Amino acid sequence: MKIESWGRYPKVFGTVHRFDNEKTLHSIVSEQKALIAYGNGRSYGDSALNDNIVHTRPYDCLLAFDETEGLLHVQAGVLLSEILDVIVPKGWFLKVTPGTKLITVGGAIASDVHGKNHHVEGCFSESVKSFRIMLANGEVVTCSREKTPELWRATCGGMGLTGIILEATLSLKKINSQYIEQTTIKTKNLRETFEAFESYAHMPYSVAWIDCLAADSERGRCLLMAGDFKDDGDLDYHHKTQKSIPFNFPDFALNNWSVKAFNRLYYSKVKERVSYQIVDIDTFFYPLDAIGHWNRIYGKQGFTQYQFILPKETSYEGLDEILAAIAESGKGSFLAVLKLYGKENANYLSFPMEGYSLALDFKIEKGLFKLLDRLDTIVVKYGGRIYLTKDVRVSKEVFEQGYPQIEMFRKYRKEQGMDRKFQSLQSKRVGI
Amino acid sequence: MGYVLIVGAKSDMAKAVAREYAKNGYDIYLAARDTEMLKPLAKDIAIRTECNVQLLALDILDFESHQNWYAEIEEKPAGVVCAVGYLGEQTAAQEDFPEAKKIIDTNYTGIVSLFNVIANDFERRKEGFIVGISSVAGERGRKSNYIYGSAKAAFTAYLSGLRNRLYASGVQVLTVKPGFVATRMTAHMDLPKHLTAAPEEVAKDIFRAQQKGKDILYTKWMWRWVMLVIRSIPEFQFKKMSI
Incomplete structure (x- = not known):
């Protein structure tokens, strides 16, 4: 079917794959040659476009909300707007939010988005405690800064080119007003x-x-x-x-x-x-x-x-x-x-x-x-x-x-077999 | 407001319907064969709405179990929405009867078995609503999916009869006829954008129609007119067509 992103240029014809659990996603990842995650289609260009896309938006359950600590565990297809509906009335807000709330959590990590407070709080990944991701071989790993630093640095901002992000735990910011x-x-x-x-x-x-x-x-x-x-x-x-x-x-x-x-x-x-x-x-x-x-x-x-x-x-x-x-x-x-x-x-x-x-x-x-x-x-x-x-x-x-660290990113992708499994039109164009 | 029982809760449509009812203050029973798969949705609904969610293991094809299964539910539901649906493989179903039987039993026989039990309870209580998600595919058999379509046609006729019977007891029966819906079931199809609804849109339509006491709902709305046209094509013409 026809797929486009927010800029509506280019429009491409591709196959859309959907999953409702890790097992079904595993068979998609092992059967397809090359694919890329597509969330709510709010990136502007061709970073989420390819012949085969995995539609992550429907994977959208809120899994746990610790209202005292301000920790939220979600599936990666959930929108920031859905999160706000739940957390703001309880006195919490996102530590980092971009200028649209209509993006998925998976997309926010893959783009390592930032907001009006970058000079104070940094990028979105700074508010992420850990995430789960399916890698090229279908293995699902829980990734954190401390445990898997290389996967972390490659995935946050990595444009979906290291795997399919499945879940994330976010740490929230306390607020006392809307x-x-x-x-x-x-x-x-x-x-x-x-x-x-x-x-x-x-x-x-x-x-x-x-x-x-x-x-x-x-x-x-x-x-x-x-x-x-x-x-x-x-x-x-x-x-x-x-x-x-x-x-x-x-x-x-x-x-x-x-x-x-x-x-x-x-x-x-x-x-x-x-x-x-x-x-x-x-x-x-x-x-x-x-x-x-x-x-x-x-x-x-x-x-x-x-x-x-x-x-x-x-x-x-x-x-x-x-x-x-x-x-x-x-x-x-x-x-x-x-x-x-x-x-x-x-x-x-x-x-x-x-x-x-x-x-x-x-x-x-x-x-x-x-x-x-x-x-x-x-x-x-x-x-x-x-x-x-x-x-x-x-x-x-x-x-x-x-991007002076591009060679490290390329090398890591190659070592992990990610370069052949996860590709977008953009990754092919700029050679990553 | 009581519980709404969602049957076939693993589907995308059921998920959206469950969220819609929960948002509007109902407690939710989610029923499917594998309740393990429903746990994320149960947590999700509880976090978003703070309503009660309970998981119930139900095999729609295990007809004999339905009577006891329903009897064991402590607080009987205020309403039921059935989102069970199995599209199957038309060509496989032509070659291989077990596939055809699975399509018929999932989309029709199993639901009849369950709805009979629930309808008797609602009739006795003189309250409740029954929502059956059928399909526009049941309005005319087409070569691409007529086994599925015929099971849905039977389901539609069943709902119509049930509505007629339960009218006297004040029990509402709503037949839902979705056209194209963007779900996992249809992910591989190239669907026309303007005729395709998101599950969330369908869920909103269902909730609104049910609350208003409607009998039949086409969603998206234009499917009423699309199907009117398709039904009115003379058979001698229709048999030559590929739609």
Whole structure:
């Protein structure tokens, strides 16, 4: 059947395998030549696409919840949103959550996702105590940092290329409110944006929306949102009903002018330099989840997200050059998200490093990949890397230069027979 | 609100139905042959909803056991949902009668044996609801799955008769006719997206229809009209078709 991921590009025809216990999964893994786990289809590119996919989403039971210690044991297909429905009313929250809650726990580990608090809590794997995984030979092992460090470093951030994650135990964060006190800082250019990130680094959560079409003296202007949970004891959490984009937008709907107009409106809606708001969990962490199928606004050709990170020392220069290149190309993006990250972890392929990351959505159209190739050159020049979870087109050379531990990952895959059993279109393209 | 008995609880559809009833305040009996397999779901429901979940070992093909099996349930259920279904292999069933018999017994004979017992109890108590998940495949025999289809047709007719009988006692009987549903049973098929429901959608539809006291439910809704068209094709034409 037709399979696609969140970017809806590419669309491939493949066979979908489903399992309801370890035995049935074992026979799938031993019978098929090469396969890749597919969770809720929220990675943007081709990292979960192949001829044979194992659909892990239906493997979605909550197995144990220790409400006093804040430990949750789940099957890997469960969504973060389902977890929140259970834990928030009990005064717990995820230690690390990305900007969507519609992803599976298995996917969160395989992408080693991160959130607005990376500079404090690190990646998703930092909140995982242990997980169970089926390896290439069908053996199921319980993996932890201490017991199986190599498998841990390869699997967290390993894009599903070490096996099928079956279960995980997460350690949660105590909260005493479903509301967040948010500070919004409006900046005029990239220099001010950097200063704002530094001066709000003490806040546990921070992220900036950046106007990537603003040129010259306004280049890098942003709205920085920083916040922390309130302490008012209100945990009466119900997620809101979703609005949905009912059809694909026509191709002409998104263009340089409409994005520019949107960005200008969005930016000038905020009047004061510094303002304060009280917002709920869904508004603060998952604004886009409120709109179902929002990927349809990019039309039926699909879209991609270009996300890179630069080391802190070169971030300013690099971002300035990249923003100039984007503004010059005129290919704008509604969603341009900038964030300052904390220290990187030891996992072979985890994306974050200490520095600034920018994520931009682009409609798939003629000339786009040429622009992205050009941006790749700048990213490589400044010692940065590309996020595989969002990627659909990066070259082997550019990918390799960003991930110095790639050879260890390759060697481990080969030794364990994982390289032939677990493959995605992306792993074939970038040679991992 | 009492217990809802989910028969054939190992299926994807049953899982979704159990969660839906639990979410709405019912306690749950999960019944299947192998209760070991149901343990993760039992824990899941208890964590999500804090309702009571009990596991019951039931072999739908062991007809003689059904009377005692039901008698031993201490707190009798307020309603039952049967999600037992076995698609089987049409070609194997043509060649090999045991496969055909397994399809018929699982989808029809076994359920009749169990439902007879439950219906008698509900009739005496003058309360309860019975939900049978049949199939649109029972509306017209097609060469690709007519053994399965004929067992479902029989089940549909059984439910219709049961509804007629139990009306006087105030017991509701709901016949559910799902079209395509994305489950393990259909994972290998290339199903048209707009006609295919997720098990969770089906579960919501079932709960809503049951609570409203409906008799027959097509899910997704457009299957009512798809089947109207398929039923109205004249036989001399239909026999030449490949659908």
